[in-house]
Amino acid sequence: MVTDIKSGNLPNFSDKLANDDGRIRLEPYECIHEKLSKGFFQKYFKKDPTTVRQEQIKKRQEQTSPLQSSPRKTEIKYRKPMRIAFNFDNIYEDPHACYEYGQKIILIESDELHVPSSRCTYNKSCEYTCKTSDLITTEVQLFFTNYITPTLREIVASYILVDPEEPNLILDAGSYNKTNGTCLTHVIIPEYYITHGIDQADLVIFVTIRPPTEKNIVAHSVPCNFRDYGTHYSRPLAASINFNPSFFTQFIYDPHDLTYEEYIKVSLHELTHSLGFSSMFLSSFINEDGHPYDASIEVQRSGVTPNGEPYNYYKRAINSPNVKKVIRNHFDCKSLEYAELEDSGGYLDWESHWEKRVVGEEFMVAWASPIMPVTRLTLALLKDTGWYDIDLTKAEKWVFGKNLGCDMLKQCYNNTWNYQGYFCSRGGQPGCTCTRMGKGVCRLAVLNNLEPQYQHFVNTSLGGTDGVFDFCPTYLTSYPARGNSRYCIDNSLYSNLDAQYHELYSMNSRCFEFVSPNNSVGQACWEMK
Template sequence: MNFLLPIAILYLGLFTQIKAYEDIPASILHPVFLEHGHVISKRQANQPIRITPFYDQDSMNFLTAEQKSYLQDIIMTNITQFFSELLSIKPLGRVVPIRSARACDGTPANVRFNDGTLALGCFGNCTSTTTTCGFSTIPEDHLSRCIECNPVTSSCNFAEGSVDGAGVSDSDYVLYVSAVNDLTKCPGILAFAGPCTLEYGLNRPVVGQVNFCPLAFTGQTDTDLLITLIKHEMIHALGFLSFLYAYYRNDDGTPRTPRVDDFDSVPTNSQGFPIPNENTVRSVNYTWETINGDVQKEVTLIVTPRVVQEARDHFGCQLLEGAELEGQGGSGSAGSHWDLRAFLNELMVSIVFSGNQPLSRITLALLEDSGWYKVNYELTGNFVGNNEGCNFVQKSCLGFYNLDTVKEENVFCFTENEQGCTVTRDNIGACWIIDQAESLDPVFQYFPQPNRGGQFFFVEYCPFHMNTYDCTNVSQAEFSPISNNGPNSRCFNHMGNLTVTIAGFDTSQPINAGCYEYSCNNTGVYVKVGDTSYHCSQRGEVLNVVQEIGAITYSVSLVCPACEAICWDRIELCSASGATTNATQTNAMTTPATQTNELTSGSTIAVTTPTDSGTVTKISFMLALLSALMAVLF
């Protein structure tokens, strides 16, 4: 009996596979209708998001009891608690269970019934197929009933014997958790996550998946690193994904990207990937300095209101039009992360390399600008690049370096093997410049030799100081007689060499950086050499340090960093002290560029470094990049 009379049916060619990594299969992204209760009143108060994990027993059976407890009681408990404190949403108008649409062995179809209700139908069979989300099989009890449609008659029926499952009540996000014991499905990675289902009303992701790979349980993975990685992946699953930008909403619930039909469909490109409106994502051209002169470099920006303001405030550049997205790598990296060259150690860059990468206000602004969440900015941290100015964020690394009057303190370096501090300043490093096998893209040519540059394409071949010595490691020999290793020590650059005076005779040692104890307070940065503390009042200030150890006198000129560069995890002290970077605001001459859109889905690299004892060593930023490239998927 044909008891469903749809007004219309729409083929869902645009609902294609969502993959957390390009080569890893996942499930179909289906919209689901949460019945009439999805209508949200503006008067309703926000409530903490409720993420409900369900564990895929088939894959969990490969874990030991200890591993299961570690995953469920430590990792996932931490994650659900963290996001309940981080995000809140307006509750559904009444208790509405979340059900996933059944998989279809033919072509999915959007169905609108006479009462206006939307549902997902199937031109084919949806009763005998297994419905999955990532590597997890969705239980029958979590599925809606099967609607089978006839493309000739445009009529639909509930499949015989098919009924709605109970669904998942008292939840805002159903998360299916798996632990696939197959390294071929997890090549060189610890975990990945992504959304599987959007709800029709506001298009918010309501069902997703996270998979833990075998490497997560080797005993060599630091717990803080794994938790940081899952936070990163969950932010993708909740909305920071190029495929989802077209579904973002204004604060009043209206779509940021105008819909193209009565089925709430978004515009797509020729490959079927959603195209967000230019009020959300925009491409512009930056004037980019290379060794051969200026060229135009196209960059893609998130230009939603909160993101724009937070990016301007962080970088100290009120001319910024938006926050730059990653442009390098395959579809698993480009477009779904912040640009690594500009965002460096922020949580949502394409490489997770340590357990303390800060979640920034810019990332939370993006989640809030999605229209789906209210966010808790108190849980954010600062990252490298604060108050560096327009030249840092809108120019090439060569252009930024050439304009810097205190090159010892520049994030980048252009003298091979030069000693200096790494960007997070926990290590002394050497400037790593190499000859690549082939000529670099002209946009990334900074040296007379076209194949010469930094090591890594993710940072656009910009040269950095690669770590050679860990200032925080007390078990290492001191870097110099006046250096001091320890958990409260950081790298400070020297202006020139270290001078050693013995019996009136001077010798010069090529030591251009050192490890010194530091502190941050509301008067600025203090560096301690021996028993003497020195105050840094501004970036580039030179402190003439003299230390006598027995009959030997050591003299060195320490270069003061910007407060934000070394106290980036306590940035509020920098504004209180006034000892901040003098950020310049030069117009980078941005011009509109042709917009391109590509399906991306949060490909991220997590890096661990096992030691003989089975623990994880601290990983400095640039060393982590080197190891990480072994695991890049594109």
């Protein structure tokens, strides 16, 4: 149980919020990639990530002849921008999508893959009544075919170069047969994708627009076709992506504002899982010599709580060459050997997201926010797959923890996070967030049974409200704005400007503290020049 220190009420962190303009905001976003990926592989391949890793490594060790390598060095000069082909067959006729108000459909992720959800239980069909926001109209179809997917295609092509599939992208027959010719739940792969292939494509994505089994899911994507070499998998050749219509239909006639940009980043987040940032593919990365290797390791984390209790625990991390180089340079910590992976959500988040306590605002953490930069860290991981060439100079700015050294990576204590906006100890106190992207509030809570690694005060029951952030006590910003907690980049708040202090909300605005005439400390959003 979590009790909000300031209000004394139990905070609800699971509902979509509607702002004054009626638009649905996301708080929080739930990524179910690991859940669906695990279910998909267990159903069709009878394996989970741990089994895959163990089997592949064992086969490499048992081989007496040289490992089959990928022609990385010889063909790298021919790499070209990745071409994604989107298959839209299922948005026009899908028994699990909504076309009429009040229509009854079956939500199938849980039933098909035998994983639980908030709406469905094991092995039970989940009937759902379609709402207006779920409907796939002609306008919705055009919105996805003409706006959403072309945007994703353009973003991926701008970052990623790949060995082109020539003359056509031909999907793997072995994967096709194992999955009974499907790509996730009731999505049929055309047989000619196996025989003739897809022209001018390096990856095919099957698009669905279905209400998901979890209400806070904006989108989800899972790879479904790849080559199995025994010792490793190839890069994904095909994947599914499902968009939750209720989050996107509100933007059909006005595809702008901070929320829309956030949902595009969430969609890119899901697509990145299907490019290789997924637990099922981490042991199939290709090194400089063209041989497969495991990019993840198990690490032991240890420390002492503020109350003097020692602790040890284990988790997964990435120690591939470029990831290690990027994270060392970012934090100015030359002894750093890995980038931690998320472990707060059990198998839901394990190995498919960065640890939020370490990277903060980044588009591949297991928590969405309006600030989701595509950083050098994730681009470095994609480069380390060996499947892609990545231009790291195109990365977006990564501010969290920049040049703050090794100590801040140990744990979030008042002596290791003793920097502006990072650590807070007074619940309800306003302050600028650590990246200065918004005006925040120190959110503390009474939490029962906190594990030692999540204890950040002498009071072992006191912590922050963000579990994905390892309950680190920090200044959090609300979106949509609540009270004075808001993002400085949200230019829709122009009517809330404090003219007395010459505030401005814009993409170049940041939060700064000031001392008012009555000697109190305030916060204002000012534009950076």
